[in-house]
Amino acid sequence: MAIPDWTWDDASAPDAPPGQPSSPPADPLAETLSTLSHPLRLEILFALVRSEDALEYSSLRAATAVEDKGRFNYHLRQLRDRFVVRRDDGYAPTPAGRSAVRTLSTDAHLRDD
Numbered sequence: 001m002a003i004p005d006w007t008w009d010d011a012s013a014p015d016a017p018p019g020q021p022s023s024p025p026a027d028p029l030a031e032t033l034s035t036l037s038h039p040l041r042l043e044i045l046f047a048l049v050r051s052e053d054a055l056e057y058s059s060l061r062a063a064t065a066v067e068d069k070g071r072f073n074y075h076l077r078q079l080r081d082r083f084v085v086r087r088d089d090g091y092a093p094t095p096a097g098r099s100a101v102r103t104l105s106t107d108a109h110l111r112d113d
Contacts, residue, residue, distance in 0.1 A: 035082065036100060040066060040075045045083055045093060049101040054090035 036042060047063035048055060055063065066072045080086065083097035093101070104110055 032082075032100075035078055036104075038075060038078070040064065040071070041079055041083075042104070044072075044076055044079060045097050046101055048084060048091060048093045049098055054087050054092040056090040060091050 036045075043064050043066075044060065047060060051063075060076075061069070061072050064072065066075075076084065076091070079097070081094075083094055083100060084091055085094050
């Protein structure tokens with residue numbers, strides 16, 4: 001069997017048919033799914049979206065079931081920038097964070113209803 005002389009970086013997918021969405025690049029999608037794959041991260045993100053206002057650190061931590069501060073900080077850091085933003089008044093979800101929660105909350109296929 002011949003070994004291909006091209007790499008995935010060189011490969012280009014055909015354009016999607018009209019009316020069909022094109023596939024997103026795998027790396028950003030994989031990174032998003034990886035970030036959202038931990039239950040504690042989802043718990044943090046859902047708590048922020050449920051809140052009408054930004055949450056101070058202590059309020060956000062109290063809204064989760066985590067007692068270990070280091071563990072909580074680690075998972076909050078994983079969400080920062082893309083899904084959660086730190087503002088003067090506390091932590092708030094980004095538009096991507098709100099969109100992720102909306103999708104996970106409303107898609108029956110993801111909820112296994």
